[in-house]
Amino acid sequence: xxxLSIWFGGIIMIGAIVAPVSDAALHRFYITSYIAGAxxxxxxxxxALLGPRPSGFFARLGVxxxxxALTVYASLELRALS
Numbered sequence: 001x002x003x004l005s006i007w008f009g010g011i012i013m014i015g016a017i018v019a020p021v022s023d024a025a026l027h028r029f030y031i032t033s034y035i036a037g038a039x040x041x042x043x044x045x046x047x048a049l050l051g052p053r054p055s056g057f058f059a060r061l062g063v064x065x066x067x068x069a070l071t072v073y074a075s076l077e078l079r080a081l082s
Contacts, residue, residue, distance in 0.1 A: 037068040
């Protein structure tokens with residue numbers, strides 16, 4: 001839950017405040033975002049493997065994979081613009 005909070009909160013913070021100001025902050029954000037996304041996906045898979053699947057597992061997994069894919073896409077598009 002902490003990784004998801006950091007991930008989603010970072011998206012809002014970067015988009016609203018930091019993005020117009022600093023390219024270095026965007027680079028650090030994407031690295032942090034990749035780590036948080038990997039932690040969310042890993043923890044979902046660990047919960048599914050170590051016991052019964054949590055309720056709404058596939059919905060959670062779909063949202064996490066979608067967010068991770070969008071993060072990677074945004075990072076690649078930003079690099080293409082630079």
